[in-house]
Amino acid sequence: MTLVNDDNNLHDDLESSNDDVDITATEVLASGSDSNFDLLDKLEINFPGRFVRKDLTQRIKEGANVPSYVLEYLLGMYANSSDPATIEQGVENVKKTLANNYVRPDEAEKIKSKIRENGAYTVIDKLTVTLNTRLDRYEAAFSNLGITGVPVDSRYPQDYERLLGGGIWAIVRLSYYHDDMESDSTAPFNVEKLTPIQVAGLDMSEVRQGREKFTTDEWIDLLLRTIGMEPTQFEKRQKWLFISRLIPLVENNYNFVELGPRGTGKSHVYKELSPNSILVSGGQTTVANLFYNMSRHQVGLVGMWDTVAFDEVAGITFKDKDGVQIMKDYMASGSFARGKDEIQASASMVFVGNINQSVDVVMRTSHLFDPFPDVMANDSAFLDRIHNYLPGWEIPKYKPSFFTKGYGFITDYFAEVMRELRKISYGDAFEAYFKLGNQLNQRDTIAVRKTVSGMIKLIYPHGEFSKEDVEEVLRFAIEMRRRVKEQLKKIGGMEFFDVNLSYIDNETFEEKFVAVPEQGSSTLIPVGTEKPGHVYSVGYDAGNRLSLFKIETQMTAGNGKFATTGIGGHRGAKESMDTAYKYLKANAGQVSGTISLSQHDFILNATNLNNGLMTDHLSLATYLALISISLAKPTVDSLVVVGDLTIGGSVVKPENLADTLQVARDSGAKKVLLPMTSAADFGTVPSDLLGSFTIIFYNTIEEAAFKALGVE
Known part of the structure; x- marks a missing residue:
């Protein structure tokens, strides 16, 4: 593969890399060998070119403040092998690509000069596109390069709508042309070619067939390494909690809360691991930004992203008085009304934040939604729409040994897998074996079905699971919902007395109740x-x-x-x-x-x-x-x-x-x-x-x- 240099061959290199094939892995697969392979062998055979050694991301991340999926996109181009020599050469290629093409804010003027002197130059940057109605054209603003008003062909915002809301990372070839006769409002830069940093295509049959070659424990470990964690450092319960953080990325209109101590990576998944999610930092937003801009007739973040995550829930504020009400409507139905329009969207809503005391103290003195702002924490109708409250206090604070040096899927590839999984549902996966108990109301049932569907899609994407498998998932889903109901009972009284959630075996008619661990210490x-x-x-x-x-x-x-x-x-x-x-x-x-x-x-x-x-x-x-x-x-x-x-x-x-x-x-x-x-x-x-x-x-x-x- 050609090394990327100042001559702007990065786009050509991208296109050629999509055709690369791991010949050795393909030949082994064709041989039909049924030997016992370790995880790396299984990856090479079943997912050639789709994995990367996860510690490489940290090696090259220093000095390049870009999301992990951007780095692993490049690693997937140059270092998607298990051969040490190939990996080292690939890492050097990525480093040089970043050195030559990634725009650091403090070197923006240097890059702009290169574009001018060379006539054109390829950069890696995050850009956002807006419509300039006065000039009737689309214009891009580059985050690190610091330039705005750059003309963009209309096909790019049409093909990649997220350019219009929040922006995306991309590899962009910029040209420079300055005409003294033109008005000052015309930027001298122009976008010649724009390639979003995402996989070119996805074959889900590859995922389903590949999953069949892994045991459930092996697949769970692979998922953890994909998100950068070393599975040998965690118990099974903690592994499931890590995986459940991904449910909003595979399930439409999923409402998820995780509150816990600092330093447990609560927001990492939604910021670093997928180009399909956006993290709203600071908490302040507007109805126009999040839902719908009435003046522009443009859908907000919920219509452009698979997941909208709010960091630090304590700081969530709406400039609009009706913000929380619109959010409640959306969380309940996946739609909201603005003016005469009824808008549909599928983005999941994620709320993460810190609990500053031990869970025992919080349980004795208040409730587990207390970190939310009062307008939400005291609104039982809002909280009742939460499908999953993940107990963040059960995830230990990160330390160096928690980060894997093993192999996992390239995060951008896995992000596309998760996005494809949003098209199917396994909400009825348990019905052949179990039915839900009488104390689950309609919202409880919806919540449990969504969590079951999400966990099945993540752990069993090939659709094959036993009664014992689905029972384990069902118990987990009921627990995550019961945690919400227990807190609602504290806040709303007897309206939410029915917290003894259960399921019934269709064969034995045995009813099994699911508790939440923290209730026993309260x-x-x-x-x-x-x-x-x-x-x-x-x-x-x-x-x-x-x-x-x-x-x-x-x-x-x-x-x-x-x-x-x-x-x-x-x-x-x-x-x-x-x-x-x-x-x-x-x-x-x-x-x-x-x-x-x-x-x-x-x-x-x-x-x-x-x-x-x-x-x-x-x-x-x-x-x-x-x-x-x-x-x-x-x-x-x-x-x-x-x-x-x-x-x-x-x-x-x-x-x-x-x-x-x-x-x-x-x-x-x-x-x-x-x-x-x-x-x-x-x-x-x-x-x-x-x-x-x-x-x-x-x-x-x-x-x-x-x-x-x-x-x-």
Whole structure:
């Protein structure tokens, strides 16, 4: 293959490289040998010229700030071999190509001079095309070269629409012609030839036939090496999480979220591994940019890219007030209305960002969508459209050993494979063996089907899989959706109570439920006996959010002083706690003659364990905490007390029993102390929720004290 030099043979070299054939691999394949080959042998036989050694990308990336798919496009031209000598020569060719043709911003003037002096020159740069309506022509703006207004033949934006939205990397031959008689608005540069950096063609039969030669584990390892990761460094679970990042690239209108620690490569896939996706950095955008420009009658990013990814979700903002609403419409149906037009598009939506605390802390104090801006994090209708919440906290922070030195597909080739896979669906792949459980609603079903389809296309692109294979994929898909539902339950209450997602075996009729791992560590009420004076209660805080509250009490010898801490000057909380103290002081003898409040001082601390505001409803919990510590007797294990008392001793039942019990269960309660009057509200509570507790009824405040302490 000819080395690319200043004489601008790069385009010719490109065309000739498309005809190159790995003769050795082809001859071996034709021989029909069925020996046991390692992965490299299988790649050479089944995918000749379609793979590259992945560490080569990092070797040449320094000093050339271009996406990996651009570098591997060039490596595919010059170094798509397993022969060390050929690889080294190919790497040198790529380095010289970049040195001669890649435009570095700090050398833009040097390149412009070369174009002028030589009359024409070939460059590698990212360019965006716009329509100049005044001159009635298309014009290109070069990102690194820093020139604008360059005339472009209309066939290029027609053939490559993404030139008009976000731009693409390309190999461009630029010519120079300056005429003093022409107006100043006419650029002296002209695009003679433009070749987008993407594979020339794709034969999916090659992919299907090649996949058949690999075991499932081998294929998964090959996918990981394709995205640059070394599979020997990861467990199977982590491999699946890496692969699921690719689902938005193979599935139309797929809504994907990944939140986790920094340094785990969340945005890497959408920025580096495919020319068919665009990463919106910073988060700020407009309806015109993302969806539709009314003045230009032009579809935005969702119509030009397979995947639109938002980096750092915390910073997502729309300049337009209706931005989130339009996004919700699009995420639900793949269409949106602008003016009189109903616009259809197939781009998937990806949201990635950071969680700054451990997942255990987040689960106790808020919810897993908390990093989103409030306009999204508090909108259950928006969040319900998410098909997959990938647990980014399960992916370890990257370190050097995680990056592979093995062979994987050229990313640009694999990007085209993924794009071709968007044309088919395996959403019904499980139906021959399983059906979904009754608690999956329509949106749950759509989400699970899309995730199943995406994972099948990635792991089994040849369409061959067993019952065990599809069950594994189905369980994974249900888990990713249940994570969304669990958080919606925290945010939206009983509207989303049906989180026990399951599937049923068509042969045995066995129903299997799928849990999310992080739920097991989220309980706030510990197992075992608490200290005397410690009481848990559920009630509405000042922000009208149901929360779990804990009362902790200290008692010392004294003369009846009563103090409260932790309420931050909240008047309602202070009044409710004072009410309990005054009632007990006047009626302590009805519980026990040994209680003498006047001979002790009490300090009570109230805490909202969900990290929210304080509440006005602490009277019953305070009353029970004072009795518990006065008698040196703890409450029964895993108990939540529900209800309130008045200064006259009347019982006040909770306003919303179903949601109150849901918070109690999520917090780890096993027993609930409940006013008898709440029994009339049992019809509003799902049976599985009600059945998860031992319900302890009380009619009077004094009876509540006896039963809370386990006294019959």
